[in-house]
Every structure is written in structure tokens, then in C-alpha cells.
Amino acid sequence: MPAPPRPALVEADTPITALRGVGPALGNALAARGLVSVQDLWLHLPRSYEDRTRLTAIAALQPGVSVQVEGRVEAVERAFRYRPQLKVALTDATGTLLLRFFHFRAQQAAQFAIGARVRAYGTPRLGPQGLEIVHPSYRLLGEHGHDLSETLDPVYPAIEGVGPASLRRLIMQALDHLPEEAALELLPEDWLRPLGLPTLRSALLTLHRPPPDADLAALQAGRHPAQRRLALEELLAHQLGLRRQRLALQAEGALPLRGDETLVARLLHRLPFTLTAAQQRVYAQLREDLCRPRPMLRLVQGDVGSGKTVVAALAALLAVADGRQVALMAPTELLAEQHYHTLHGWLAPLGVRLCWLAGKVTGKARAQALQDVASGAAQVVVGTHALMQDGVEFHDLALAIIDEQHRFGVHQRLALRDKGRRGVPHQLVMTATPIPRTLAMSAYADLDVSAIDELPPGRTPVTTIALAVERRPELIERIRLACAQGRQVYWVCTLIDDSDEVQAQAAQSTFEALQAALPGVQIGLVHGRMKPAEKQATMRAFKDGALALLVATTVIEVGVDVPNASLMVIENAERLGLAQLHQLRGRVGRGSTASTCVLLYQGPLSALARQRLDTLRQTNDGFAIAEKDLELRGPGELLGTRQTGLASFRMADLGRDVDLLPHVHALADRLLREAPEQAERIVARWVGGAARYAAA
Structure with a gap:
């Protein structure tokens, strides 16, 4: 019997609507999920597999x-x-x-x-x-049965409006148009061979049509060579995309700062503390970057309380000394307002004019603030993402400082680049979520990375203990004693309302229970659904010492600095990731008094939860915790779901595929140097015009 004729050749970028059976409605449903070309169907990969190639006896289940x-x-x-x-x-x-x-x-x-x-x-x-x-x-x-499948059945991520059978039929049709290896392959063969990875064509066919003898366990775990091959190319595409963005930004140039350190010296003289060696090293890196005629693109990561803000203030003074402006952007009004008060206390005595701009600044105050920013009367402007809005015009923005980078998407950070009137503003990005080096090189390939890896003297290490929820009464007694001694306490809950589905004490009911158990103790409540003014008033009362105990949800993860707070209780600690637990713990131990963090858990603990709590008890080192978090939970907890589109990888997983990153970096270097056109095609295949790497 003659072989069926091969379908007419279809190019990778051929619209899906050219395929048989794809009408306007189906085309729109697929496009809504980002599937617009035949190549998009090739890369719409199975999320799992079902083995229908064999039958199992009921007794053997x-x-x-x-x-x-x-x-x-x-x-x-x-x-x-x-x-x-x-x-x-x-x-x-x-x-x-x-x-x-x-x-x-x-x-x-x-x-x-x-x-x-x-x-x-x-x-x-x-x-x-x-x-x-x-x-x-x-x-x-029927009585004659039915043949078993000859291959493992792929299960694809669901698409609204498209049935699983229709989607599978369509992907199989698209695979019939898969080009030959030479036309499809974009990676050098001499580089793939030592890694033992197949060609792209072979990998795609294996993943969409796995043979019965395929290693199902490896496929389900994402460790099959075919999956590793695609993960490698996808990681490479994202790496190249970020590097391309960096090169494009640097090509636009920036006005170098002269490096006048007069104001810097005056601030250092006034500060009640001396910079640590790590702070001095990072400031020197910033100063060197700012004196160059291309925009600084630097991430400064440091543990909670390592003193990133003062280093940012020193960098800001270099811009102010040049007669230019600085913008500092934080993800929440609470954190932005705290930065404003901190910087005002340091910089205003030096004659620096500061301005506060956030969503709640309205009416005449807003109009005046916008005028001060546009005229240059405001030298340092502090606010939330409101700083990036169209109505905000800077007179001469030289330096943009973004705090808690993982809370912002790439677009939000890039939007600030258009605010500079004389070249691209220098960018300083800060995060208190330490990131393992390999991960930082991938997530922030468009940035140079610095680390403030020592705490200032006077910061007392926090003692961390884990308690079962049954020991709650003795914990409340301990809180009574701490408050009687004039200390302050945080009690953090993981939910706002009681829930039947999750056994977690809600903030509201905890607040009421503690009020009943601790008569005479001034207790405040803060959660995300309160009005901002109400929330800030409670936070301020706690900061000023009017409240002894603050019951809060994780909204206090970043923000308030209350040196007098020496006890932190985190309820249902087993439900939080390491990075978040570490951030919360960083709210205490900010003064000279010995501080304690109590991880209150609901048993029985899973093995993963037990490892997390043990890690917290054993170390206060944010970088060690970040490495452990990467090992236990993957990169999502470290980077946040909106960071550079990393959460939407089709095949790659930064935690699972971390061993591929050194190869990815080496290949990115080689491609950019030897075959830039090839690099462009790889980015186009996986990232597209995205959208997510385009300059905002």
C-alpha cells in the first residue's frame, strides 16, 4: 500500500487558521491563549501523560x-x-x-x-x-473489545472554549507539518552532543507522541532528555531576550554623573553609625557605574536590615550634587512612606528637597507635587508605581531606584526609562529577598548583581523556635510578660477571614481572642482589606508605641521598622514559604534587645513543611535560606510570579533545571558573539515579539 502523501509544506509562522478545521471561533479561542501560529502548537507541550498502552488487573492496583x-x-x-x-x-x-x-x-x-x-x-x-x-x-x-493505544496519551494544558480532543487533533495535524531537522534546528550540533540531548525535531515528536517504552516516570518528572532539550532552548531564549534588552538600553546612553561626593561626605559624617565593609563595597560599585556614559543597571540584594536604603541614599546624593533628580519607587504606600521619612531625616538637613507622590496624594497637594517634580524643585521624589504614570513629568531624572524588585513586573521598571530627558536614567534595583547566584544570573540577566552580605553591628540575631498550636496558652502568657516589660509584639496570621477549607486562624478572630485573653494590653489589627488610611494609622500607632501588640496578615512582610518589637509570632507557619517566613522574621531583631520568632504550626507537619521550619530555626542567613528555598520550592517563591515572565515558562523550571544554567550562559555568550542572527531566531521562537522584553 503506498504511503499517504505528505501534507503541503507549512511554515512555522503560518497562522493556525490555515489548518484544516480551524474556523474563526476556534482561532479566537486559541489566540486568547497566545496560540496564533503552527509553531505555537508545536510548543504547546503536554503537562502530563496517561498510559493507555496496557491494562492492569484490579487486584494489582x-x-x-x-x-x-x-x-x-x-x-x-x-x-x-x-x-x-x-x-x-x-x-x-x-x-x-x-x-x-x-x-x-x-x-x-x-x-x-x-x-x-x-x-x-x-x-x-x-x-x-x-x-x-x-x-x-x-x-x-463491544464484545470484541478495542485495541490499546500504541503510544502514551499526552494531556495538554486546558484552553477555554477548546475541547481536549479537538486540541489534540489540531496539535497532531500541526506536527505533520514539522520541518526536517536541518530546517528546524537552531543550536550547534557539536554543542548538543556532549550533553546527550536530542535534536529539536526528535524532542518535539517524542513529547507529543511518546512511544510505549518511553520512561513515563522521567516524563512525569520533567527529566526526560526530550524535555531537557526544550528546557535548554527556552532558558536560552529568555537569557538572550534579557541580554538583548540590556544591550538596547545601554546603546541609548546616559549622562554620566561627575562623582561629586561633597554631600555624601556630609551625610556619612552625620550618620549615627559607620558603613559596613559590604555597604562600602557596593556603594563603590554604584559610584563607578554612575560615572559612565551608559545607564547603570544594577540589582543590590541584601538581607532584611542589611542597610540597602543608606547605600541608595548615597547614590542619590551623587545625582543631586550634579543638579539632577532621583526617583525612588516602592511597591506599597506603607513602604514608600517609610522610605520617604527615612530619607527626609537623612537628606533634608543637607538642604535636599524631597517630594512624596502616591495614589492618595490628591487635589491641590498632588498638583503642587507634580509641579515641583516637573520644575526640578523636588530633587528626590519618593512614591509608589504612581511615579510611572503619564501625568508625571520629571525635569531631569538621572537615577531611578526601585525597591522590592520582585513585586514589580519588568514593564513597570522599564516604564521609568522614558522619564529621562537627557538619556536613559540610571537604574538601581533593590531586593531584600536574597537570590542564589545561578538564579540571579537568569532572572536578572539584564542587570549587574551586587550583594550586601553582612549585617550592621548592633543587630542581634533572632532566636527562632517552632511551637505546636496546642501550646498557644503558654505563648499568650509569654506575650503578657513581654508587653508588661514595655516590649512590642507582632502576631501574624495567614488569612483575613475564617475558612472552612483551610485550618487557619483568621486575623479578625485572633484579634478578638487576644483582646479577651490579654485585658489591659493595647492591641491593633491590620489586614489587606482595610482602607489605606486606617491601615497606616494603626501601623503608625504601633511604630509610635501606642500599641503593644499588632495582629496582622502578611501585609507587614515588608515595611515598618519598629526597633522596640522583639517578639514575632507567625501562625500557621507551615503554610508559608521560606523566603516569606524569613522576610517576616526580619521585622524583629532591629534593636539591641534579644528577639524571638515563634513559628506556630498546625500538626501533623508534612516532610516539606518540617524541612522549612527546621531551616528557619537553624540559620538567619538569607542567602543560605534562599538556596534552600530554591531546592525545596523552586524559583516561584524567590522571584514572584510576575517577574520577567518566568512563571509562564512552557517547559523550563528554574528549580529543576538549575544545572542547565551554566551551559545556557556559555551558549548565550557564544551565540551573541558568533551568530547574533541565530540568537534573534531563538528569541523569536520562544519569546516572540513579547511583549515582555520589549522596552516599555
């Missing part, structure tokens, strides 16, 4: 292991005790399995006639009557 079974319907029952459900007993020669459905139609129930042959796929679990599968996928078979 194990809870939690997905399988395909086949048997005859022995009994059917429709129950309505609490909610409608359909129970089907399926029997083979080895035993009986229950199929349970909570959502079904009468027509569906009627299909399960006694004696009918059924093939079902799903994950068994232990139920009241033994093993059962809830909502399996199934098909009714």
Missing part, C-alpha cells in the same frame, strides 16, 4: 498510581444521601473496583448496564468500600 483497567459492570447504584452520586462496581477475574461519579446525566447512568464491558482510566484511592476511582475517563466496549 495501588492507591495513587494511575492505571487503565477493564471489566464488566457487576452492580450500579444511584445514591442521593448528601448529594447525587453514581456508583458502578466493575469486576475482572481478579477483583472488584468501584467507579464513583458526582456529576452525571441520566443518559450516562443508563449506559452502565449490568454485564457491559467497560475500560476505565484514572487514579485509585482508598474509599469506604475499598479501592475506587472518582470520575475516571472511560469507554464502553
Whole structure:
């Protein structure tokens, strides 16, 4: 029998609508998910696989292991005790399995006639009557049965408005148009071979049509060579995209600062402390960057309380000494306002004029602030993302300082570059979330990275202990004693309202319970749903010492500096990631008094939660914690979901694929040096015109 004719050649950038069966409605549904070309379908990769190539005897089933079974319907029952459900007993020669459905139609129930042959796929679990599968996928078979699948079945990420079967059919059709290896491959063969990775064409075919003998465990874990091949190219595309953005920004040039340190010397003389060696080193790096005729693009990372703000203030004074302006942007009004007060205390005595600009500054005050910024009367402007809005015009912006970078998307940071009238402003980005070096090189490939890796003298290490929730009464007694001694306490809750689904004490009920348990103690409450003015008033009362105990949600993760607070209780600590727990702990230990952080947990602890709490108890080193967080949870906790689109990788996972990063960096260097056109094509394939790397 002659082979079927090969479909007419379709290019990678051919619109999906050119494929058979794709009308306007289907085309729009796919486009809404970012799938517009045939290549996008090639790269819409399975999220998991189902093994329908074999049957498993019912007696051999194990809870939690997905399988395909086949048997005859022995009994059917429709129950309505609490909610409608359909129970089907399926029997083979080895035993009986229950199929349970909570959502079904009468027509569906009627299909399960006694004696009918059924093939079902799903994950068994232990139920009241033994093993059962809830909502399996199934098909009714005739007397002659039905052939088993010849390949593992890919399961694709769902797309609203597109059924799984339609999507799979469409991807298979797109794969029929996959070009030959030479036309598709963009990476040098001599470089792939030592890594033992397949070509792109081979990898795509393996992932979309895995053979029965494929290593299912490796595929499910994302460690199969075919997946590693795609992860490598995707990481490379993002690396190249960020580097290209950096080169484009630097090509635009910036006005160098003269490096006049008169104001810097005056501030250093006035400060009640001496800079640490790490602060001095990082300031020297900033000064060197600012004196160059290209924009500084530097990330300064340092632990909570390591003194990043004073280093930023010194850099700001270099711009002010040149008669130019500085903008400092923070993610919340609370944090921005604290920066404003801190900088005002340091800089105003030197004659520097500061301005505060946030969403709540309205009416005449806003008009005056905008005028001061536009005329240059305001030399240092502090605010939230309101600084990036169209109505804000700077007279001569030389330096943009962005605090807590992981709270902003790349676009928000880049939007500030258009605010400079004489070249691109220099950019200083700060984060109190230490990031492992390999991760920083990938997430922030458009930035130079500096670390303030020592704490100022006088900061007392925080003692961390973990307590089961049953010991709450003795903890409350300890709080009573601390407040009686004039100390202040944080009690952090992870939810605002009580929830039936999650066993977590809500801030409101905790606040009421502590008021009842601690009569005479002034207690405040802060959570994200309060009006900003109300929230700030409570925070200020705590900062000023009018409140002894502050019950709060994680809104206080970054923000207030209260040196008198020496005890921190984090409720349901097992529900938070290491980075967030470390950030919260950093709210205490800011004075000279010995401080304690209590991790209150609800047992039993999972192995992962226990590792997290143990790590917190053993070290106060933010960089060590960041490495452990990367190992335990991957990069999401460290970078935030909006950072540079990293959360939306199609195949790569920075935590899992961290060992590929050195190869990615080396290849990026080589491609930019030897084959820049090839580099452009790789970025276009994975990142597109995005959008996310375009200069905002």
C-alpha cells in the first residue's frame, strides 16, 4: 500500500487558521491563549501523560498510581444521601473496583448496564468500600473489545472554549507539518552532543507522541532528555531576550554623573553609625557605574536590615550634587512612606528637597507635587508605581531606584526609562529577598548583581523556635510578660477571614481572642482589606508605641521598622514559604534587645513543611535560606510570579533545571558573539515579539 502523501509544506509562522478545521471561533479561542501560529502548537507541550498502552488487573492496583483497567459492570447504584452520586462496581477475574461519579446525566447512568464491558482510566484511592476511582475517563466496549493505544496519551494544558480532543487533533495535524531537522534546528550540533540531548525535531515528536517504552516516570518528572532539550532552548531564549534588552538600553546612553561626593561626605559624617565593609563595597560599585556614559543597571540584594536604603541614599546624593533628580519607587504606600521619612531625616538637613507622590496624594497637594517634580524643585521624589504614570513629568531624572524588585513586573521598571530627558536614567534595583547566584544570573540577566552580605553591628540575631498550636496558652502568657516589660509584639496570621477549607486562624478572630485573653494590653489589627488610611494609622500607632501588640496578615512582610518589637509570632507557619517566613522574621531583631520568632504550626507537619521550619530555626542567613528555598520550592517563591515572565515558562523550571544554567550562559555568550542572527531566531521562537522584553 503506498504511503499517504505528505501534507503541503507549512511554515512555522503560518497562522493556525490555515489548518484544516480551524474556523474563526476556534482561532479566537486559541489566540486568547497566545496560540496564533503552527509553531505555537508545536510548543504547546503536554503537562502530563496517561498510559493507555496496557491494562492492569484490579487486584494489582495501588492507591495513587494511575492505571487503565477493564471489566464488566457487576452492580450500579444511584445514591442521593448528601448529594447525587453514581456508583458502578466493575469486576475482572481478579477483583472488584468501584467507579464513583458526582456529576452525571441520566443518559450516562443508563449506559452502565449490568454485564457491559467497560475500560476505565484514572487514579485509585482508598474509599469506604475499598479501592475506587472518582470520575475516571472511560469507554464502553463491544464484545470484541478495542485495541490499546500504541503510544502514551499526552494531556495538554486546558484552553477555554477548546475541547481536549479537538486540541489534540489540531496539535497532531500541526506536527505533520514539522520541518526536517536541518530546517528546524537552531543550536550547534557539536554543542548538543556532549550533553546527550536530542535534536529539536526528535524532542518535539517524542513529547507529543511518546512511544510505549518511553520512561513515563522521567516524563512525569520533567527529566526526560526530550524535555531537557526544550528546557535548554527556552532558558536560552529568555537569557538572550534579557541580554538583548540590556544591550538596547545601554546603546541609548546616559549622562554620566561627575562623582561629586561633597554631600555624601556630609551625610556619612552625620550618620549615627559607620558603613559596613559590604555597604562600602557596593556603594563603590554604584559610584563607578554612575560615572559612565551608559545607564547603570544594577540589582543590590541584601538581607532584611542589611542597610540597602543608606547605600541608595548615597547614590542619590551623587545625582543631586550634579543638579539632577532621583526617583525612588516602592511597591506599597506603607513602604514608600517609610522610605520617604527615612530619607527626609537623612537628606533634608543637607538642604535636599524631597517630594512624596502616591495614589492618595490628591487635589491641590498632588498638583503642587507634580509641579515641583516637573520644575526640578523636588530633587528626590519618593512614591509608589504612581511615579510611572503619564501625568508625571520629571525635569531631569538621572537615577531611578526601585525597591522590592520582585513585586514589580519588568514593564513597570522599564516604564521609568522614558522619564529621562537627557538619556536613559540610571537604574538601581533593590531586593531584600536574597537570590542564589545561578538564579540571579537568569532572572536578572539584564542587570549587574551586587550583594550586601553582612549585617550592621548592633543587630542581634533572632532566636527562632517552632511551637505546636496546642501550646498557644503558654505563648499568650509569654506575650503578657513581654508587653508588661514595655516590649512590642507582632502576631501574624495567614488569612483575613475564617475558612472552612483551610485550618487557619483568621486575623479578625485572633484579634478578638487576644483582646479577651490579654485585658489591659493595647492591641491593633491590620489586614489587606482595610482602607489605606486606617491601615497606616494603626501601623503608625504601633511604630509610635501606642500599641503593644499588632495582629496582622502578611501585609507587614515588608515595611515598618519598629526597633522596640522583639517578639514575632507567625501562625500557621507551615503554610508559608521560606523566603516569606524569613522576610517576616526580619521585622524583629532591629534593636539591641534579644528577639524571638515563634513559628506556630498546625500538626501533623508534612516532610516539606518540617524541612522549612527546621531551616528557619537553624540559620538567619538569607542567602543560605534562599538556596534552600530554591531546592525545596523552586524559583516561584524567590522571584514572584510576575517577574520577567518566568512563571509562564512552557517547559523550563528554574528549580529543576538549575544545572542547565551554566551551559545556557556559555551558549548565550557564544551565540551573541558568533551568530547574533541565530540568537534573534531563538528569541523569536520562544519569546516572540513579547511583549515582555520589549522596552516599555
